[in-house]
Amino acid sequence: MPDVFADLVGQDEAVATLRRAAAAAAAVLRRAADQPALALTPTGPAGGAADPGAGMTHAWIFTGPPGSGRSVAARAFAAALQCAYGTGCGECPGCHTTLTGTHADVRLVVPEGLSIGVNEMRALVLRAASTPSGGRWQVVVVEDADRLTEAAGNALLKAIEEPPPRTVFLLCAPSTHPDDISVTIRSRCRVVPLRQPPATAVAEVLVRRDGIAPDVAQWAAAAAQGHVGRARRLARDPEARKRRDAVLAVPRRLTGVGAAFDAASALIEAAEAEAEASVAEADASERAALETALGAGGTGRGAAGAIRGAAGQLKDLEKRQKSRATRAQRDALDRALVDLAGFYRDALTIALRAPVEPVHTDTAALAGAGAQKWDAEGALRRLEAVLRCRAAIEVNVKPRIAVEAMMLALWRG
């Protein structure tokens, strides 16, 4: 029977932990209803003995590689906490409204730019401190908590250190490395590690949930290297497949220095085009909405001030949109680099005769030819060049410079 955890692919251990916690949280609520005089916390009545909420706590971090389902897990857990009938039946109003993002007591922070600002976080923490209107929990889900600014992180830390009695914080981050999440926040949270789901589990969910043909699902799951959302896009979107084909054509196009620079330009421009397509629609509708709102009261007393304010708001919007576009470009470029890394990883495993399935079945022959030409060592050097490029972009090296350096390294070997 489908429940809120059904889409969490290949994460049995994490799901078991979260189910236990949701059951414990429900027990806490039942006990609080029996003994209203007791002060309540997510781990049970304050100072209570034989704590029924031992499996529950007020702050959680979901970690795992991109696409492993960090935010899916956090949202499913939020739904399980709001479930009226059990621990995430998937059908009651509590589950349903949480999953569709309309539950009054569940706040979702989805950063659109490169970081989450302090004002946004303060407002959120303040609202999360109020009594839950549904009588259960206030839940705050922070996707990409690694993108919090330092000030926003501090605002969040303060709330986690002195949690309102009925508030639960669910953070998502790639890892618990101090670069991703501050040590002090980490020390207050329970960690739920998610693993990269196996391709078979990803294929299974594409077939079951999205109605994708089994052979297509299997190919897409392998090509996406455990990234569930990416697998679905590859299976459904011909444009996404075309972009992937272009990336995987790079290795055979590297015939000289000029070709290496051309390939770098092509990769950067493809990422820019993809990013532009993905944000253009949102940009236009946001701007139209703001202009309509501002244009609605343009005359009369205070109009000059209103116009000055309007210019500021438009500028703010443009700044946010620019930051979102930068983020989208980086994400698109990173996806391309992951595909390319998969190709050289295939060449390496073939050269080593390792008994593992190729990531890209459709370019396995080409990877085999590369393996013969380069040997394991040459394949490894090329794989490392791709990973170095990813790391460089992560620490803000200009993408074009990093990609050009990578292409030259791939050509020279």
Ligand SMILES: [Zn+2]
């Ligand atoms: Zn439910």
